[in-house]
Amino acid sequence: MIWNFLNITFVAFAGLWLLGSLVLLLSKNNKYLQKLPILLPAIANVLLMVFIVFLWSELERPPLKTMAETRLWYAMFVSLITWIIFIRTKSKPLYLLGFIMSTVFLLVDILKPEYQTKNLMPALQSPWFIPHVVVYMMSYAVLAAACLTVLIGVYNTRKNKQIDTESINLSMNLVYPGFALLTLGMIMGAVWAKIAWGDYWTWDPKETWALLTWLFYLICIHLHFSFPKRQKLLMFLLAFSFIVLIITWLGIRYFPNGISSIHVYG
């Protein structure tokens, strides 16, 4: 059982990230030490990827079926994207938040494991299955980074009594590709649904929530493009959109109509 190695992978992953974070916060202008905050998470991420690859080969199917499995991907993408953004922007708060976020998702997997079988019901045996879920996970990870960035922006705005335009721009730079990935995931899901079940859109609760998430980000994009001065409203909307996203992903079963969704699993 590869899953039993998750504990070790987790300790290594979190440990490397933690070390990177400590060096980032404490080291002062040491040329060699400064490379560590970039190097260590890279190793951590490779470890997690290797774990996913092994899990994949053991299950003989992509590990994308249960919530626990999608959390693995999510942790990996959040960690990867945080790392890329850090290289570009050197934003320390983002580094820490990304680390905490991916670690928490792995931790949930350890505390709430869902042991899984190899079996994939026939409808899931489709070439659209992998790109659909992977693109969604990537999109969620990018949009999480966008949300973290905007929260940093809100904090700075409060502290400095001046709108933190830079954070908003950084956040929007993530929202555009994140929203685009959301769009791709939705279209692939629609094509798949048409092939597997006969309708590209059935207004199933999970689909409707996904559309709602998409619409909120659509509003963010257009607000940003057409009304660049409404920055406070934009900050609020960006944070709120991510709440809708999280409900779509994790929370719809707690809403009145969520139970009936065919997509609720785990």
Add this chain to the structure above:
Amino acid sequence: MNNANRNISLIIPTVLIILGCVLQFFFDAFPLQYFKFPINLIVIIQLIAIIVALYLFLKNKKFVKFLSSGYAAISSISLFTLLVTIMVLTHQNGSDKGIVAALGFNNVIETWLYAFSSLYMLISLGLVIMRRLSFSNFRNVFFFINHFGLWLVIAIASLGQADKIKINLTIPEGELIWYGYDYNDNYFEPDFAILLNKFNIDYYDTKLAIVDDYGKMYDAKMFQPCEISKGKIISFENYVFETVNVYEDAVIARDTILFVKGLPEKSIVAEILIKNIEDKTETKAYMQNSTSFHPPQPLELDKDLHLVLLNPEPKYFGSEIELFTKSGIKNEKHKIEVNKPLVLNNWTIYQTSYFKSPEYSGFVSVFTAVYDPWLKSVYIGFALIFIGGIYLIFSRQTKKNNLK
């Protein structure tokens, strides 16, 4: 001008909400069924004509300027978002009563307000496209691709809905069926018939699991249900389970096994050797999964734990059929499987499910046939949005924006 625009962007949704609710209250659901072909095609052409004409002849009028502005974009998308918010917060199966039902909020997509909201979005989106219609640079081209793709999808998916037919055909092995029933159990004859030659099904291996006295699955951290096949050895605490043999289409009768063909469900008997390492005892016994014709035969491990066989899950199912069409009595052989539907003109035929019934010796295969003449056009819209999406991933949006 700006203040005026902001006011209009609030007034239009308000007026639409009031109008939509009033119409809903007096006339009930929006009559989409009147928009069958060719009416829907005419409406789409008219809509395009109106948008082009508005732009060409009235583009300097305040109202048209508003409709092609960011104000109208935010206003129309927000109104639509409001409707989708109602949908996620209420049951959408028409079951609620009272004011919610009177306003149609228990089935939002069939309301007048939903129709108005879509129309508002189509007109503003259409005028935005006209205003930005220029292929002078990449940005404009992709702007067009994104927005026009969405326009196509909204217009055609909504209006094309009226032409859609969806029926279920239930066909026992060896029989020819030329009719089906829709969701409301209305009889319908499509222009084809299906002869089911053979139904094929394949299962995953059955699984061995441990349950407690109440039938609850044993803690997954200690033991997970595990697929078994001949020779497989599984250990658990001080036990070792060896699978001596697995028999398909079998049931336990007293102390022997009986082979039975044509059982309605997958019935499996496993011969298991249980070795207790501690007291060095060995027991060999048969066990069987649970079907609606036979109770499960578990094995007792100790006082409150039992070994059970889980029902095997289907891995594959599909039908070998012959297709007869009215236009020319040609019969063709095809395979229809899950995820591999058969496309026939504007019909798509899906393998939906299967069952066994005492009336028939073989399987009964359930197909869903969907008629959607607008599908290709919607897919063109999907393709455009997809291409636009790929551009959006790699384009840098904020830098240019800051220059403004």
